[in-house]
Amino acid sequence: MFSIIQAAGWPIWPLIACSILALALVIERFVSLKTAKVAPPRLLDEALAVSRSAVPTPDVVRQLEQNSALGEVLASGFRALNSDPRCSEENLRASMEGAGRAVAHRLERYLSALATIASAAPLLGLLGTVIGMIEIFGSQAPGASTGGNPAQLAHGISIALYNTAFGLMVAIPALIFWRYFRARVDGYLLSLELASERFVRHLNTLRR
Numbered sequence: 001m002f003s004i005i006q007a008a009g010w011p012i013w014p015l016i017a018c019s020i021l022a023l024a025l026v027i028e029r030f031v032s033l034k035t036a037k038v039a040p041p042r043l044l045d046e047a048l049a050v051s052r053s054a055v056p057t058p059d060v061v062r063q064l065e066q067n068s069a070l071g072e073v074l075a076s077g078f079r080a081l082n083s084d085p086r087c088s089e090e091n092l093r094a095s096m097e098g099a100g101r102a103v104a105h106r107l108e109r110y111l112s113a114l115a116t117i118a119s120a121a122p123l124l125g126l127l128g129t130v131i132g133m134i135e136i137f138g139s140q141a142p143g144a145s146t147g148g149n150p151a152q153l154a155h156g157i158s159i160a161l162y163n164t165a166f167g168l169m170v171a172i173p174a175l176i177f178w179r180y181f182r183a184r185v186d187g188y189l190l191s192l193e194l195a196s197e198r199f200v201r202h203l204n205t206l207r208r
Contacts, residue, residue, distance in 0.1 A: 011128030011159065015121060015166050022117045022174045025110050029181050038107065038188050039070040044195045047074045048202055055081045055206055069103040069188070073196055077203050092203055096196050103192065107185045111178060118174035125167015132160025 035041070047064060050056050055078055056064075065075035076099035080092050135156030 011124070011131050011163050012166055015124050015128075015163065015170055018117050018121050018124065018174075019170045022114060022170060022177075025114050025117075026173075026177045029110060029114075029177075032109075033107065033181065033184055033188070037068055039191045039195070040068055043067060043070050044074070044199065047071075047199065051078070051202070051206060055085075058082065069107065070192055070195060072103055073099045073192055074199055075099075077196075077199055081203060081206060089200065089204055092200055096200065100192060100196060104185075104189055107188060111181055111185070114174055114178045114181070118171050118178055121167045121171035121174065123167075125163045125165070125171075128163020128167070129160045132156045132158070132163065135159060 043064075050060060061075050061078045061082070064071045064078070073096055076095045077092055080087055080095040084091070133156065136153055137156075
């Protein structure tokens with residue numbers, strides 16, 4: 001592996017840095033976007049059950065908020081009612097929408113960085129290709145001190161091909177994971193929106 005890196009020359013080092021960063025982002029997103037941390041399947045039903053007749057105590061609301069991203073959104077509705085039992089439906093929705101926007105921003109964190117790596121890696125590979133081609137033509141230039149040197153020619157070809165291949169090897173998985181996480185986040189956001197709509201209707205029955 002080290003011999004390949006040596007043959008690819010210095011242009012491959014930015015690609016290696018991109019690959020390490022992309023791997024770290026993918027692992028972090030897999031951990032952060034677990035269903036249990038975002039939208040546990042039974043959490044909405046449990047929140048409806050504990051508030052069937054009255055708004056829960058602040059301790060229960062705090063536990064709900066710490067449960068997951070969906071819990072944060074639901075807890076914001078409870079807090080709005082705790083602070084003003086007669087608050088309007090518009091205020092309830094505004095409170096939960098504000099919490100939802102904060103959650104959405106957190107769910108989408110690092111996705112733009114992963115997309116940037118997917119877009120930049122082929123360009124970095126192309127840069128290495130161009131540098132390799134420059135070395136090839138430089139070795140064949142008339143009057144060059146190394147003109148016609150087969151070793152210099154082979155080195156330029158290796159730089160061009162290795163960087164092109166490595167750029168694609170970094171970009172393709174990064175693009176695949178970006179699209180996967182983008183779809184996963186969109187699904188979570190739809191679930192949060194539907195759950196919030198149902199929860200607002202339930203909270204309207206608790207307003208006094």
